Amino acid sequence: MKYVSTRGSAPALDFAEVTLAGLASDGGLYVPESWPQLGMDEIRDMRGLPYAELAARVMAPFVGDSLTPDRLRELTGEAYSRFAHTAVTPLVQLDERQWLLELFHGPTLAFKDVALQLLGLLFEEFLAREDSRLTIVGATSGDTGSAAIDAVAGRDNVEIFMLHPKGRVSDVQRRQMTTVRAPNVHNIAIEGSFDDAQAMVKRIFADESVTARHRIGAVNSINWARLMAQVVYYFAASLQLGGPDRKLAFSVPTGNFGDVFAGHVAARMGLPIERLIVATNVNDILHRALSNGDYSAGNVTPTGAPSMDIQVSSNFERLLFDVGGRDGVALGDQMRGFEGSRAMMLSNAQREGAAGLFASARVDEDETAASIRYAYENWGEIIDPHTAIGLHAARHADLAPQVPVVTLATAHPAKFRDAVERATGIRPPLPNRVGDLFAREEAYTELSGTYEAVRDHILEHAA
Numbered sequence: 001m002k003y004v005s006t007r008g009s010a011p012a013l014d015f016a017e018v019t020l021a022g023l024a025s026d027g028g029l030y031v032p033e034s035w036p037q038l039g040m041d042e043i044r045d046m047r048g049l050p051y052a053e054l055a056a057r058v059m060a061p062f063v064g065d066s067l068t069p070d071r072l073r074e075l076t077g078e079a080y081s082r083f084a085h086t087a088v089t090p091l092v093q094l095d096e097r098q099w100l101l102e103l104f105h106g107p108t109l110a111f112k113d114v115a116l117q118l119l120g121l122l123f124e125e126f127l128a129r130e131d132s133r134l135t136i137v138g139a140t141s142g143d144t145g146s147a148a149i150d151a152v153a154g155r156d157n158v159e160i161f162m163l164h165p166k167g168r169v170s171d172v173q174r175r176q177m178t179t180v181r182a183p184n185v186h187n188i189a190i191e192g193s194f195d196d197a198q199a200m201v202k203r204i205f206a207d208e209s210v211t212a213r214h215r216i217g218a219v220n221s222i223n224w225a226r227l228m229a230q231v232v233y234y235f236a237a238s239l240q241l242g243g244p245d246r247k248l249a250f251s252v253p254t255g256n257f258g259d260v261f262a263g264h265v266a267a268r269m270g271l272p273i274e275r276l277i278v279a280t281n282v283n284d285i286l287h288r289a290l291s292n293g294d295y296s297a298g299n300v301t302p303t304g305a306p307s308m309d310i311q312v313s314s315n316f317e318r319l320l321f322d323v324g325g326r327d328g329v330a331l332g333d334q335m336r337g338f339e340g341s342r343a344m345m346l347s348n349a350q351r352e353g354a355a356g357l358f359a360s361a362r363v364d365e366d367e368t369a370a371s372i373r374y375a376y377e378n379w380g381e382i383i384d385p386h387t388a389i390g391l392h393a394a395r396h397a398d399l400a401p402q403v404p405v406v407t408l409a410t411a412h413p414a415k416f417r418d419a420v421e422r423a424t425g426i427r428p429p430l431p432n433r434v435g436d437l438f439a440r441e442e443a444y445t446e447l448s449g450t451y452e453a454v455r456d457h458i459l460e461h462a463a
């Protein structure tokens with residue numbers, strides 16, 4: 001399997017290379033040069049497999065020759081051994097139609113663990129082969145940071161610099177990052193938004209003063225391996241609810257468009273999916289883009305679902321590439337135009353290509369709180385604000401009544417205790433697996449929002 005850049009001019013790479021590269025050298029994102037196809041019988045045969053085994057089966061075509069099937073199975077077995085639920089991503093039925101796919105049973109309580117527990121192992125595996133080191137630079141609106149740090153803390157051949165927007169993540173999220181004491185972990189709080197942090201990360205990849213001295217790697221969903229691992233739970237949910245012989249819809253709380261793009265990949269591989277509902281908060285660039293083609297980024301508005309306080313959604317570029325004719329050169333021009341003006345209109349081909357599978361909804365702060373309350377009062381379920389946005393969109397989706405709708409429950413409610421308590425009066429306790437989070441000392445560096453300050457800090461502290 002080879003991977004090509006969405007901007008058409010970076011070299012094609014294999015899976016091991018793409019995992020270590022993160023971002024393509026032309027500023028684009030890597031995607032498989034074609035989608036592996038699974039037949040209906042092949043998908044049916046996967047029913048009943050343990051999650052780690054299912055993961056190895058679904059991912060095998062993407063991994064290609066980079067790992068033997070046995071080694072891939074060993075790594076998925078190890079990656080999912082730390083989850084607190086034997087199903088890894090269990091389904092919970094809410095009523096005859098609505099379901100939750102709980103993705104927060106990993107060590108740091110959000111869906112990011114599903115991919116990052118594996119990515120940490122993949123880094124170790126591929127770096128060992130080259131006797132090489134990786135300097136990871138990442139941006140987080142709260143959840144990727146802790147999941148990535150958990151996955152790489154203490155490993156010899158990687159170090160991680162994680163940027164979060166100061167004051168814009170929950171106290172639990174911040175502490176899950178800043179209380180990890182390992183010599184290879186560096187937390188940085190910047191003035192600004194997640195978009196600012198993500199733009200700096202992309203600039204680091206293109207900055208020769210850094211890349212000449214350090215091999216830079218990515219843990220954000222710009223890294224293809226992140227998305228690949230997220231494809232698996234679409235199969236897991238579908239197989240439990242009658243797939244591939246019954247179509248499901250998925251409602252996905254969306255920020256950087258990684259999670260829902262993984263659903264698009266599952267559909268491209270042959271999994272029958274009725275609809276992917278892109279649920280945004282008031283930072284609604286994706287809802288505008290999908291409903292009227294207007295992809296223009298305003299300033300980020302802080303909300304009670306801070307992990308989705310994102311305007312520039314990296315993985316949307318992957319969708320535009322895939323549904324808009326896979327013309328990397330043209331898309332490169334379009335994306336560079338967007339980077340200059342922060343605005344663009346989708347082409348007709350891009351809009352029509354997306355319309356086949358995607359729908360979208362914008363959910364405001366009052367609706368989010370009402371959705372948390374609704375889940376509690378009607379089903380006794382305590383859900384976090386991100387999940388609540390997905391559930392609101394699921395309940396109001398325009399779908400045939402017989403189609404089951406699975407909302408991706410992306411974070412544990414305890415990560416956003418204040419918002420949940422405001423909506424329900426109940427303060428969800430932190431699960432034991434996060435330990436004495438509030439007794440541990442925090443350590444992080446605060447930097448101004450300038451690129452130079454961040455770059456110089458990395459150059460000064462990278463081993």
Ligand SMILES: Cc1ncc(COP(=O)(O)O)c(C=O)c1O
Binds near residue numbers: 111143
């Ligand atoms: C809890 C939670 N829900 C939803 C999202 C949105 O996921 P994505 O960025 O893959 O669209 C994020 C992070 O982005 C998140 O942390």
Ligand SMILES: N[C@@H](CCOP(=O)(O)O)C(=O)O
Binds near residue numbers: 220
């Ligand atoms: N919500 C994310 C934002 C980064 O998204 P990623 O999936 O590209 O890593 C976070 O919590 O950090």
